[in-house]
Structure formats: structure tokens, C-alpha cells
Amino acid sequence: MTNSVSNIESLWPSDFISSDVDVTLPVMILRQQATILGQLTHNILEGLVESSPELMPKYQIPQIPEKKVMSDALRHNFYIKAPTLGGYRYKLFYATHKLADTYPVNIYSPVFPDSFLQVIDEKEFCQAVSDIFNSEKTKKIVQSLLIQSEA
Amino acid sequence: MLTFLFWNLNRKDLTVSIDSLVNIHNIDILILAECEISPANLLRVLNPSDREAQFHYLRGECEKIQIFTRFPDIFSRPIFESSRFTMRCLTLPGFDGEILLVAAHLLSLTNADQKTLDAEASEFAREIRRIETERGHSRTILVGDLNMNPFADGMVAASGLHGVMTKEIAKRETRTIQTRGYPFFYNPMWRHFGDRPDKPPGSYYYRGADHVCYFWNIFDQVLIRPALLDYWDDEDLQILVHDGVSSLLVGRVDAPNKKQFSDHLPILFCLNF
Numbered sequence: 574m575t576n577s578v579s580n581i582e583s584l585w586p587s588d589f590i591s592s593d594v595d596v597t598l599p600v601m602i603l604r605q606q607a608t609i610l611g612q613l614t615h616n617i618l619e620g621l622v623e624s625s626p627e628l629m630p631k632y633q634i635p636q637i638p639e640k641k642v643m644s645d646a647l648r649h650n651f652y653i654k655a656p657t658l659g660g661y662r663y664k665l666f667y668a669t670h671k672l673a674d675t676y677p678v679n680i681y682s683p684v685f686p687d688s689f690l691q692v693i694d695e696k697e698f699c700q701a702v703s704d705i706f707n708s709e710k711t712k713k714i715v716q717s718l719l720i721q722s723e724a
Numbered sequence: 725m726l727t728f729l730f731w732n733l734n735r736k737d738l739t740v741s742i743d744s745l746v747n748i749h750n751i752d753i754l755i756l757a758e759c760e761i762s763p764a765n766l767l768r769v770l771n772p773s774d775r776e777a778q779f780h781y782l783r784g785e786c787e788k789i790q791i792f793t794r795f796p797d798i799f800s801r802p803i804f805e806s807s808r809f810t811m812r813c814l815t816l817p818g819f820d821g822e823i824l825l826v827a828a829h830l831l832s833l834t835n836a837d838q839k840t841l842d843a844e845a846s847e848f849a850r851e852i853r854r855i856e857t858e859r860g861h862s863r864t865i866l867v868g869d870l871n872m873n874p875f876a877d878g879m880v881a882a883s884g885l886h887g888v889m890t891k892e893i894a895k896r897e898t899r900t901i902q903t904r905g906y907p908f909f910y911n912p913m914w915r916h917f918g919d920r921p922d923k924p925p926g927s928y929y930y931r932g933a934d935h936v937c938y939f940w941n942i943f944d945q946v947l948i949r950p951a952l953l954d955y956w957d958d959e960d961l962q963i964l965v966h967d968g969v970s971s972l973l974v975g976r977v978d979a980p981n982k983k984q985f986s987d988h989l990p991i992l993f994c995l996n997f
């Protein structure tokens with residue numbers, strides 16, 4: 574008998590790590606947009622994307638209300654950060670999707686009716702993000718943060 | 725290679741010189757003291773529209789020091805700060821482990837006597853040792869306007885910054901006094917005093933009316949713990965006298981041109997990894 578791990582056969586499939594997957598993940602699009610915000614504002618403002626497991630809503634787990642339980646979804650928070658304002662962060666919106674499925678993506682922003690929009694593909698996702706960035710509310714926030722950063 | 729520039733700006737708007745120095749020397753970490761340029765204005769210059777915006781402002785609680793880096797702030801977390809110094813943990817791609825960057829602008833003789841400066845240096849050194857113990861390493865680099873010469877008691881004393889003039893001594897790591905061990909810093913600034921071809925005799929010039937006058941001083945210093953000496957090359961350390969466009973010196977003794985620039989000269993150094 575041996576306890577060497579190297580002698581144990583891999584039970585994983587050989588083809589699940591594929592490098593030729595032609596998909597731009599929502600988080601990659603968001604990170605790219607975060608970088609572009611820095612570029613546009615000389616890094617006076619920076620975009621920041623923080624990803625984490627989406628937690629189960631408390632009403633779905635009434636039997637253990639004190640516990641944080643992970644759902645099967647990922648959540649990407651998009652912040653606008655103002656480093657020269659003491660690192661002030663404004664959460665502009667967040668998006669969630671199932672861990673195993675890139676789409677649909679649920680986007681939560683006050684820009685949308687009912688503060689929520691579901692998109693089914695990359696094109697719709699980019700359009701929705703663009704709508705948030707181009708909304709009057711976002712423009713106002715960016716302008717305000719820029720002015721105060723330069724004060 | 726990680727390239728640092730430290731400069732006490734003497735409250736002057738030296739944006740053009742800073743931009744020039746950053747580009748000529750490919751600076752990664754820019755540390756400024758007595759900086760009254762708004763960080764946003766400096767970011768505009770360091771990150772022009774026609775180039776990738778690489779420089780980030782590292783926010784902090786230390787009002788005497790401003791830091792801009794070519795990497796986002798997630799790679800440089802503040803660990804402990806006061807009004808006169810900031811200690812940051814650098815975790816950089818390509819370097820195994822973290823580096824403790826300490827940047828300071830210490831009390832000057834204008835505001836306190838030498839005994840107070842020495843006592844404050846001891847307190848400062850104690851805080852560095854405390855943070856090193858907490859972080860579990862001594863890969864520490866200290867830079868700033870320390871407002872003392874390398875030979876001042878506060879710089880040399882074991883309970884002070886304990887900076888020694890040779891790497892060989894620093895490599896002994898600690899010195900024990902009355903059963904207490906005090907870690908060494910290597911202070912490479914010693915070799916930058918006096919006449920040397922094409923190099924300034926110090927970083928700060930002051931001609932006073934007192935009997936004892938050094939004329940040239942080196943208040944702007946970098947000190948390295950022995951744990952980082954493998955990444956250090958003395959030849960990389962320079963006291964700069966030119967910003968790429970203009971000389972930073974003026975007059976018969978070639979003192980810092982404090983009218984046009986700062987009364988301090990910038991220092992440039994690298995960590996090679």
C-alpha cells in the first residue's frame with residue numbers, strides 16, 4: 574500500500590481545460606471599461622471591479638438566518654474610485670450570473686426601470702453597461718467626483 | 725527592476741521637472757515631500773492623453789508624503805501611517821514576498837533641537853521594528869527627507885535608525901547592546917559626501933553663521949535592511965543635479981537652485997529583481 578498522491582489516477586476529464594473558448598466574459602468587459610475610465614480621466618478617477626460569490630438572499634434560508642450561504646452565482650461590483658478623495662468609492666452597479674453560465678446576466682442599477690435588467694448575450698450586456706455609463710446620473714457622479722478630486 | 729525617485733519639492737510647483745525626471749529615469753515609484761501640487765494635476769501630467777495612464781496616486785493618511793506609482797494601489801497597501809511617515813506593504817509581481825516601503829519627512833532643526841530629532845528618530849525606528857515584527861520580515865527600505873545627516877546620533881544610534889556605512893557591517897544584521905538586539909540598516913548615503921567628479925557633495929546646501937557648518941548635508945536618504953541587499957546596487961543610487969532640461973544647481977558653489985527649483989536635490993535608486 575502506498576500513500577503517494579502521485580500514484581492516484583486522475584479522474585478528471587482531459588478536455589475540460591480548453592484554451593480556444595471564444596467568449597469575452599462579462600467581468601473582462603467590466604475590467605476593460607474600468608481601465609478605460611482611468612485612461613479618460615488620467616487616473617484621477619479609476620474604475621474598480623470586485624468579484625465575489627453571490628450570497629443567498631436571507632429569505633431563502635430562514636432556518637439559518639445568521640449564516641452567509643453562497644449561491645451558485647458570481648457577483649461583479651463596478652465602482653468608481655477617487656484616489657485623491659481619500660479613496661472614495663461609489664458603487665455604480667453590479668452584475669450577477671450563474672457560475673457555470675456566462676449568460677444571462679442580471680444587472681442592478683437605478684438607471685433601469687425597477688433597477689434591474691436581464692441581458693442574454695454579450696451585445697445586450699455591452700449595451701446595458703453603455704446605457705449606465707451614458708445616463709445623466711452617471712455623468713453627474715463622474716463630473717462631481719472629478720471636480721472634487723481637482724479641488 | 726523597481727526604480728524610485730524621492731524629492732523634497734520645497735513647496736514649489738515643479739510639475740515639469742518631475743514629469744521629465746519620471747520619463748528620463750523610467751520611475752516606478754515617485755515619492756514627494758513638501759508637495760503642494762494637487763495630486764490630480766500631477767496625474768494629468770504623468771498620464772497624458774496620448775499614453776497609457778500608468779501612474780496611480782496612492783492615497784494615505786500621511787500629509788507630508790505623496791506617492792505615485794506605476795502600479796495600482798492594490799499592490800501597495802498602507803500598513804501604518806502618521807503625519808510624518810507612511811509604511812506600505814509592496815506585493816509586486818516578480819518579487820517573492822513583500823517589501824516594506826517606509827517613506828518619511830521627519831522633524832527638522834527649524835522646529836526642534838537636535839536632541840528632540842534624535843529622540844524622534846528612536847521612536848520612528850521603534851515603529852519600524854514593531855511593524856517588521858508584525859509582518860514577519862525585514863525586507864524594508866526607508867526613504868525620505870530625514871532632516872538629519874547620516875552621521876547624526878538619531879541616524880547612527882542602535883536605538884535610532886542604526887544606519888551603518890558599509891554593507892559588510894549591515895550584513896551582521898543586528899548588534900546587541902545590554903542584551904537587546906538592534907537591527908542594522910545599510911546607509912549608502914555616506915559615500916555621497918564631498919568632492920566627486922560630476923556629482924554633488926550632498927543633497928542640501930546650507931551656509932549658516934554658526935561655528936560648525938557643514939555647508940553640504942545629506943538629509944535626503946535611502947536606507948536598506950540587509951534582507952534587501954541582494955537587490956541593491958550602490959551604483960544605481962544618484963543624487964540628481966539635472967532634470968533633463970535644466971541644471972538643478974546654481975552659483976559659484978553649485979548649490980541647489982532653490983529659487984527656480986527646490987533647496988533639496990532629488991535622489992534616484994533601484995531595487996533589482
